[in-house]
Amino acid sequence: MSQTASMPKNAAPLTGVRVLDLTRILAGPWATQNLADLGAEVIKIEHPNGGDDTRQMGPPFVRDQHTGEIGDAAYFLAANRGKKSVAIDIAKPEGQKLVRGLAASCDVLVENFKVGGLARYGLDYASLRTELPRLVYCSITGFGQTGPYRQRAGYDYLIQGMGGLMSVTGEPDDKPGGGPQRAGVALADVMSGMYAALGILAALRHRDATGAGQHLDIGMLDVQVAVLVNQSMNFLTTGTPPQRMGNGHPNIVPYQYFPATDGQFILAVGNDAQFRRAMQVLGLGVEGADLRFATIALRVANREALLALMTERTRTRSVDDWVNAMEAVDVPCGPINTIDRVFADPQVKARGMQMSLAHECAGEVPSVANPMRFSETPIRYQSGPPLLGQHTREVLRDVLGASDADITTWIGQGLVKETP
Secondary structure, eight states, rough: OOOGGGGGGGGOTTTTTTEEOOOOTTTTHHHHHHHHHTTOEEEEEEEEETTTTTGGGGEEHHHHHHHTOOEEEEEHHHTTTEEEEEETTTTTTTHHHHHHHHHHHHEEEEEEEOOOTTTTOOHHHHHHTTTOOTEEEEEEEESSSSTTTTSSSOOOHHHHHTTTTGSSSSSSSSSSTTTOOOOOHHHHHHHHHHHHHHHHHHHHHHHHHHSSEEEEEHHHHHHHTTTTTTHHHHHHHHOOOOOOOOOOOOSSSSSSHHHHHTEEEEEOSSSHHHHHHHHHHHHHHHTTGGGGGSHHHHHHTTHHHHHHHHHHHHHHSOOHHHHHHHHHTOEEEEOOHHHHHHOOOOOHHHHOOEEEEEETTEEEEEOOOOOOOOOOOOOOOOOOOOOHHHHHHHHHTTTTOOOEEEEEEEHHHEEOOOOO
């Protein structure tokens, strides 16, 4: 593979890196999509019968631009752009041989099978490490490669619950609508994918310096515990488990949404100077100067009294009125947008977060831009999400040197699949 020193000017950061992607659903594909965005060649291995489960996780689905037939689910589009799909049945010895051949031509292998699940195919780290000592091998599982839960299947919802996130998300039990809530997106999956991508980059740096690959073990429960951030430290320093507070913040007040005449808006007051300015805007200058509210710690201690004062005032004007007034004095404030309003927001539009990518079936499909912005090596999106087996022939021919005749034979045997 190409080394950093020989990379052409303005090449994508991971130009020359080849990744073998044996993942499906979200955590693994999110990691490998980020690598693809950064310029890596990502070869996604899928089962010929159906492929990645998220291809069927709909509605909604994309449709063939010519026939109107249902294609892949929107869920699949979210985490698989820029990849090459190769459909191989790894349950067959011949399929295992093909995947091992591809691994020998790759810098990185990423998988999210259950612990030991790839050993039967000779594709686990222990089976590959001797013949491929430079390979960076990343395993993403629910609970990691060790510990009493290592054989359990891990799903985002379970991990959000077991990892403590749901204990601090939602309204308190004694409030209307109280009880645990999962986050509205699969944060345990997404964060696990991000940590996996970061770890892979670190392992590649080590490999390039020493020549040695290694095994990266990402457990989703570990990740969820790690990202409890201040909530975990609040517990570890006091011994008292944090409780659900709805939209409130355990360490900062006011830091939540407030009612207006036509909806709700968020105030995120992070310091005493911002608080004093917010009180002036609210017409609570005298009350806001109350010694009960003079510092963050005092505001936390007197939360309910302060919020009652503020809510009485916020109900008197519109969301836009409050947002404009608070922004004018540099107090962080904003509306609670529905997702349609998110993509209509002028800042989101100016940053180009919504885009379209070419798609073999639908013509083009929507996508959401990667938020990393490089001054010298901007991300160039290589392609849209692939159809199942779209690149089977190309990859087996160009990477393994297989002949078209052999590939056609394998297709006939059901060993591999090619998109018509």
